[in-house]
Amino acid sequence: MDGRNKSLRWKQFFACEAAADPLSEKAHTALVGSLYRRRAALGIGAVTCALASAAVAFISDIVLLYALTSLLSVIAVFRILNASRAAEGPEDVSPVKLELTYRLGAFAFSLVLGLIAASAVALEIDPMAQVLIISNAIGYGIGICAHNAARPTIAFGQLTLVCSPIVIAALFEGSVAAAFLALTIALLFPAMYSIVSSIFRALRDSLHAADRSAALAAEMEVIAMTDPVTGLANRPGLNRRLPEVLEQAEGLYQIALFWLDLDRFKEVNDLKGHQIGDAVLTTIGQRLSKLVEGRGTVARFAGDEFVIAAAVESRPGASLLASQILGEVRRAMRVEGERIEMDASVGIALTPDDGTTADELMRHADLALFEAKAVGRSQVRFFDRAMTADLNQRREIEAELRLALTREELTVHYQPIVDLATGRIRCFEALARWTHPKLGEIRPDVFIPIAEDCGAIVSLGNWLTGEAARAAASWPSDVRVAVNLSPLQIRAPGSALGILRAIREAGLPPERLELEVTENLFLEDSPHIALFIEELSRAGVRFALDDFGAGYSSLGYISQWPFSKIKVDRSFVSGARAGRKSDAIIYAVAQMGRTLGIEIVAEGIETRKQVRLVRAAGCTLGQGYHFGRAVPSEIAAQLLADERTAGASRQARLRAG
Template sequence: MLEAIVGEEVRQADLRRALVESLYASPTSLAIGALAGLLLSLAIAHISRDPVMILFTVVISLIAVARTTSAIFYYRKLKSGRGGTYRLWEMAYELGAWAYAGMLGALAFITLVRFDDPAIHILSVALATGYAAGISGRNAGRIKIAVGQTCLALLPTALGLWLDGNFGYRILAIVLATMVIAMAEITRTTHHIVVEALRGKKEKSLLAAKYERLARYDSLTGVENRMAMQMRLRELFDDNREGRDGQDALAILWMDLDRFKEINDSLGHMVGDALLVTVVERLSALLEGRGHIARFGGDEFVILCPGAGRDEAQAMAEEVRICFEQGVDVGAHHLAISASIGFAVGPQDGRDADELMQHADLALYEAKAQGRNRVMGFAWSMKERFHRIHEIERGLRSAIAEGQMELHFQPIFDVKSGRIHICEGLLRWNHPALGAVSPAEFIPIAESIGMIEPLTQWVLRQACFAAVQWPEEIRVAINISPASLRFGELPRAVIETLMESGLSARRLELEVTESIFLHDDGQTHQMLRALQQIGLRLVLDDFGTGYSSLSYLRSYRFDGIKIDRSFMRCITESKEDQAIVSAVGHLAEALGMEIVAEGIETAEQLQYARDAHIHNVQGFLMSMAQPRPVIDAMIARRMTIGDAMASELRQARARRA
């Protein structure tokens, strides 16, 4: 309520100031009116040769000159934006206006009662009535001044006309008295129009200022937004380029709140918004004017630090990170958040505003990728990785259609029979510009841009159509990304592919890693059960490298386990690895699951796998991943482990030669 009253008082004061300024808006018209009064009063003094008239003329002239001079002076101050105390200027104008109108009215009254010359009467009455007519429009901004001037000019004139006794003069006196009422009404009407126009102009100005603020400032936190910060940054670059501020160094800190989405989703947007406001308050208190803060949307903030070099930027970024390391209290909640920050320093990290911003963003991306709650400065190697990632992203969208993808197969041998038991499909990509790109590099990118589902379906189709040509006892295995399970389309795609290819469901294995269970909301469990119900085999890949392998074995019924290659690498020397592999073998036997040992690269490792009663082995000792024609030939020849080892040895010698 108090704020509304204060706001209304401010608006009324602004309106009154504008009305006062309108009085001085046209010093030219005031000067013309003063000149007309001066000339007519001089004419009356000249005709009458009367000392009283001469005195009146001198006083009128002095008032006219004073009013004109003050009007010109104040008008120039308005033009320069230095209007001064408007109430004093209003009082000065009011006194001058009334004095001038009063002198003209008194001049007319005296000429009517003192002289019988009609010429003098005409001049004095014309001067008073003409001046009064102009007053109603020119001074309508202040009704009191306009009406007072009209009364002071016309009423003494009407009285003089009436006292003269002439019938015509008395009729004119009545008309002038009536004119006072008419002029007052005209003044009020004009005043209303002026006031409404000024209010409309003021509201339009306030609205424009409001929209300008909305366009430049974040409505939630009150700091600058992306557009305003980018404009500020470009201005600083322009100033540096033209040498106006004498500062070359310019640091940008790009900050992102870790776990903000989780807090926003779990506690609600009101808590999330309050957190953002608190973050800005902390940043403002911490920086103490050393930088400009902007919110770039969501939970991202940019801090612009003119004059800060790399060491200063690093130190400031660490201050900001430490500031949020212990979390933030918002209402009744203690929110465990942290901040990841990337920074870039111009001009060495960027030749213009856009490039410097991009490089700070790349540094932030690197900080997030390395585990959050970190500070990373930009390095040009980041840009090389960025361009490579961008090239991979762009290439993935057309790789299948342009035939750049190829599915290779690595054989998995049965230890007892020595023959190929399973073939694992492994995706290979030969990029036209980058060459061979590792799946370890392009699969995470495919997951991030939503391309993993079409890739999975393509691999599934290629694997099934290849396996249907092999003997019935040989299965095919493919790796399934956790992202593929989140889409929910995998069971349908599997069923369609099996029906189209004619492959039996029991010959298809899906290999999954423990990471699919980290954020299992029930959908993963249902989907795995659905896949098993149609006869597919499920294998837990990279067993032993996660955190909850045994609990997964209790909760999910797997058909097989693949021991990670890290346990087989030092199996002949490490008693710990030997114990683990032996225990896993006994565990799989007790649970009725097949076990595969990955990464077999030496004859000693192969022998230990045999001794540990492992069912299947896979590794470079027997065979690398091969194109489909090669794997088809290996299967057709019924190649054994010994044959594969001999063949791989010959190929290795050929490669070295």
């Protein structure tokens, strides 16, 4: 039983090197490298043994010992040169070849040294010479076990080859002392087995832990560079990949950077749920990856934004690829039974004209995307140097706009909306005006879009509503005030309560407030819009549909929402569309308004002729420069007072007559 256990232990020992197999090639290389790491010790050991052998050969003057010493010296020189070569360029030689070379040299050296010591015992030379060579041989065998513990088969193989000949020679010698020498040497084997295996396990476990840590670090790096939803590169992944793409393309072809922003993706998430939203992103990511496969890379840069870097031959080639990108985005998809159609805006920057570094291209593509979104949805824009100046101006205005309210630079002007039958003012539209102390007057069509982009429109809209309500509270009770609302203001949490609080604090009855919204608002089909309109309508606030005919006009909006007024876009009255066809359209809208009990306002009236035309068409109200421009609140109040005074005078004359 004991013999079987010993056999098992020996098998485990010689198999312990195999435990290193699961380690990476890097770990195996490290273990093999440890064989060559202590070259000085290897050289000293080889020289010491060679000198001891030479001394024994000289003392005994035996040809066999001279021959074995010469062979040992040659092997020693070979091992020292091999160790030096391995230290200079181990990357040029495979670990397997390095280990094999070391193993052959080590085994040869150990065997020859063991044979020299055994010969010294067998030939009965000078006792001190025997002690010299035997002590050197055994010392070498013990020392080499610690030195080569990283590869146990080499360590134990050397110990066996150097000691076994001595044990055999001692047993053949036949004396009691020789027998005890053989026994003590034999006892070295289990002792050195324990030491070697202990050192090897420590090395193996250390390398295995380092291997696992490296693998985990690599895995974490991949996770950190990958978008979890789409499996594409994320922002850090793109930041790492893009410079590589540019470097590979340098001097060979152009790289076009497409920054793509999905239109109305937020509504998909809000209405359909995040699960469907994620599926949409994944589908679009897969389509884009397939489109540029082999010539570009795709990353999900932010929530609904993708960045594509692709090789192109020219600017027209980039334009064609942009069309293909939009085609993939617009292609209808079915997710969990839902048919979903998306659209996108795209900004493009192209090497080398728009930049040669990743930062330049990203910055310029972002500017181009900003311009694409500024002119409307589903647009494509290439970067232009003028965009940088425009951006700087926009940033300056944005920064100043945030301070304008606190510095009281913003004011409210009021443009009259008159009754076409009587000429009396029925309503004033409240319009924000901004006079900057240095920049002068900044037009609403400049700062309102900037306010919408930076989120300041919510504060601006709330302020405008409050100011308009306070001014209207001092007007005659039959005159209303109209305020334009931004979709962002409507979506803001508590926006309806904010408006009701503003008119309550101003003392204005809800029915005297009109909120003007555009048709584009209803394209989003958001539940927030329905709740907003329902809550305010229930309180008595009136709603007007502004710029009717300028966008995606639909009679469905009119039947679905509680509009009390429709404002026909100025382009039908005084713009390029004005003419016989536009007159017919105004007439049709006016007749519809009469049937539904909705007032129709003609915008942009500038001449008496236009007054007669829209009045004949059936419009009930008019607005435009013909009736007056927007004026400060005190002048608006004076206009109403003058109108009331003139009306009272006419009535007095009638009574006197």
